[in-house]
Structures are given as structure tokens and as C-alpha cells.
Amino acid sequence: MSADKDIDRLDREILRLISVDASLSLADIASKVGLTPTPCWKRIRRMEQDGIIQRRVAILDADKVGLPVSVFVAVETADHSSDWLGRFAKVIQDTPEIVDAWRMSGDVDYLLHVVVADIASYDHFYRKLIAAVPLRNVSSRFSMERMKDAPLPV
Numbered sequence: 001m002s003a004d005k006d007i008d009r010l011d012r013e014i015l016r017l018i019s020v021d022a023s024l025s026l027a028d029i030a031s032k033v034g035l036t037p038t039p040c041w042k043r044i045r046r047m048e049q050d051g052i053i054q055r056r057v058a059i060l061d062a063d064k065v066g067l068p069v070s071v072f073v074a075v076e077t078a079d080h081s082s083d084w085l086g087r088f089a090k091v092i093q094d095t096p097e098i099v100d101a102w103r104m105s106g107d108v109d110y111l112l113h114v115v116v117a118d119i120a121s122y123d124h125f126y127r128k129l130i131a132a133v134p135l136r137n138v139s140s141r142f143s144m145e146r147m148k149d150a151p152l153p154v
Contacts, residue, residue, distance in 0.1 A: 007052065010035065011043055012154050015052070018044075019151030022056040059149075067115045070143035071122055073129075075110040076136045084133065091132045097125045108139075 007015075013033045017024055024032075030040035047053045062068055077084065092101045092112070100113035116122045122140070130138060 006050070007047075007154075011047060011052075014040065014043055015047070015154045016151070018053070018056070019154070022058075062115055066117050069116045069118060069122060070146070071114040071116065072141045072143065073112040073114055074108040074137075074139040074141070075112065076107070076138075077109050077134070078136045079134060080109075088133050091129065095125070095128070097121075 010033055014029060017029050017032055026037050026041055030037045033040065092098050097114050097116055098112050099115050102111045104111050114125060116125060
């Protein structure tokens with residue numbers, strides 16, 4: 001059975017609420033979805049155990065913490081071996097500037113979202129990346145403006 005069928009209307013309402021503000025109290029969430037706290041807590045706990053809710057985090061303002069530059073880095077490789085992939089995955093996990101990473105289909109193999117303080121910091125990141133694993137092509141696109149940052153449309 002797909003996870004989508006296991007999530008009912010009340011679960012979706014709970015998810016919408018906490019994806020916008022995870023600091024809401026259990027009483028507030030329960031009240032907004034029309035439940036008492038105990039069944040609401042049981043639903044949240046089940047969704048945590050099922051991995052639907054992976055973690056609760058605070059979203060930081062990148063500018064205010066000195067990381068105003070977002071770069072989208074398209075990576076192409078000529079090597080698709082498991083050894084190369086293991087090394088590349090370790091680089092991704094061990095590099096704090098990479099905040100999101102995706103394996104892609106099409107002409108780009110991987111897309112990385114990198115956050116840094118300035119162009120010099122990006123250049124330092126770039127030099128570390130290309131020294132860490134062999135890559136065929138690395139193409140960087142600098143973000144001018146974030147136009148939307150939204151929770152999942154559950």
C-alpha cells in the first residue's frame with residue numbers, strides 16, 4: 001500500500017500546519033484540526049515512526065547568518081562506477097556548503113545547491129570539489145533572488 005493512501009485528511013492538515021510552523025504546540029495543532037491532543041499526538045508520532053515526518057528544524061535566514069550566496073552547481077561525470085559514486089557521496093555528505101544534492105536524469109548527472117558567504121568562498125569550495133573526485137564538467141549558476149520557499153503541497 002502506498003504511503004499516500006495511509007495519510008488521511010486529518011494527517012494532511014497536521015502536516016500542512018507543522019510544515020509551516022513546527023513550533024506549534026500540540027494543543028494548537030489539535031485545536032486547528034478538530035482533535036483532542038492525545039489522538040493528535042498519536043497521529044504525529046505514527047507519521048514520525050513511518051518516516052513521513054523526518055525531522056523538525058528551524059529555517060535560518062541565510063543573509064542574516066552571513067551566507068547570502070546560493071549557487072546551483074550542475075555536475076557531469078564520465079565515471080558511474082559504484083566506487084566513484086561512493087567517493088562522491090562522501091564528498092557531498094562531508095561538505096557543509098552543499099545544503100541539497102540530487103542525482104538527475106538528462107544531460108546533468110548531479111545538481112547541488114551550495115550556500116556560501118561570497119564569490120571567494122565559492123571558489124574555495126569549487127577547488128575542493130574538483131580536487132576530491134574526477135568530474136567531466138562543472139557548471140555554476142548563481143542565484144539572483146529566491147522567489148519562493150514553500151513547504152510540500154500535501
